[in-house]
Amino acid sequence: MTKADARLFESGAVSLDSAGRAPAPMALQKDAPKSRIRRRNEAKILDAAQDVFAERGFAGASVDEIAARAGMSKPNLHYYYRRKKDVYQAVLLRILTIWLDPLEELNPAADPQSELRRYIHLKLDASRRHPTASRVFATEIIQGAPILQDYLAGPLRRLVARKADVINAWIAQGKLRPIDPYHLIFTIWAATQHYADFAPQVRAVLGIDDVSEGVFDRAEESLCGLLFDGLTPRTSEPGD
Amino acid sequence: MTKADARLFESGAVSLDSAGRAPAPMALQKDAPKSRIRRRNEAKILDAAQDVFAERGFAGASVDEIAARAGMSKPNLHYYYRRKKDVYQAVLLRILTIWLDPLEELNPAADPQSELRRYIHLKLDASRRHPTASRVFATEIIQGAPILQDYLAGPLRRLVARKADVINAWIAQGKLRPIDPYHLIFTIWAATQHYADFAPQVRAVLGIDDVSEGVFDRAEESLCGLLFDGLTPRTSEPGD
DNA sequence: GTCATTGTTGATCAATTGGTCAAGTTTTGT
DNA sequence: ACAAAACTTGACCAATTGATCAACAATGAC
Incomplete structure (x- = not known):
């Protein structure tokens, strides 16, 4: 990472909307009717970039390698994204929708057991289907969320607050044991993302060559059993 | 990251013992009676390096910055560790003991509830006291564990297998509900490290300025309540 | 004290990096 | 067909990087 990169990051508060897309039609960037070629190449760049960022982090990813994996020259990549940071922001922006959607769907009117089970399934499915997205997101957060801090403190915080209310309502209705909804959500996030990150x-611990379907199925079964029924046997009274 | 760095990493199977410490007495490296100065400077380097690696990852960490934070010149750092990779390995090696120890202590003869509770407390405490260590470890694993893969597939796998046996024995004795011990351990790891990583x-989600003691206390309480008693209320029969 | 060992650093190097530019080629609207 | 816009790239640059080296300073055993 160059000193300049570091400075850009420290300056925080980077708008995710003002995508640093390069030239563009220059005149009409409001509606921006993106050409077929542009759409295809931006997708190829973001796919390649997501892989490289997941493998090596932002600083370790070189624009050259991203361009090579996207099947184009470095100057061509820079034609679509002016700076490496812009590519990174675009990748993160794309990831956010994958990450946000499942929690959004938690339905207060439905049965908490099936709703939470569905949420866990969706999150595990996201980990299974988008492991590199998960890793890019994780690395961004671990390194202080220089780009995503505003998203975390804004939209995400509000969303979680709403869903915590839903969980608290379920608890008030006697449908769930009283637990802290925030830490419940943290635990579900952590446990599900663990299988991707x-x-x-x-x-290595399971002694297998890849985290296949079966592992995710067992993980879902175990995690749901754990969260819903706990470890304490039902038929035993607490001894001494 | 330079191409050379990448190659070193890809070659895998890096022994953690053969610490790439620089010159050393040259003649007598077997017993290596490390001078006071050497011990003090190596510690300063590893402390500084752990912080920088946690903030920027391996590739993003510059030797210059590590040296500066350690209060010495870059050539002086290289006097103690020949290559950046050697510093990184030494940092990881130091972290492993912090990470390994708590699980080691799980005592099969004792009550599973209190043993698991103690384990969760120790892991949360490790996250609270050594957040940067946790982040360096997490980043290493996320990026494919280029250095730690042998440790994961060897010592760690064996340790977890032993402790899975302990948990299975508890289950066989009717002291725990039947769950997959591996996924239980994964869940505990994920949930506890989450608060550091x-x-x-x-x-941001909790809307606080720092993850203080109180948060860890509530996390421990919530997580233990969740894992032991689950979400399902005890007094309700499962309706349709 | 003395001198071999250990510790320290400014100056420097080669490699890699993110990013630019001018000069091209292709696509598109008409 | 043809011009304007969109797209593509080899060559290049300045900055930063990890690492080395020769020269110098401090330490410690005797």
């Missing part, structure tokens, strides 16, 4: 550790 | 997200 820490895949090498999961593989 | 994803601290910016936790802070």
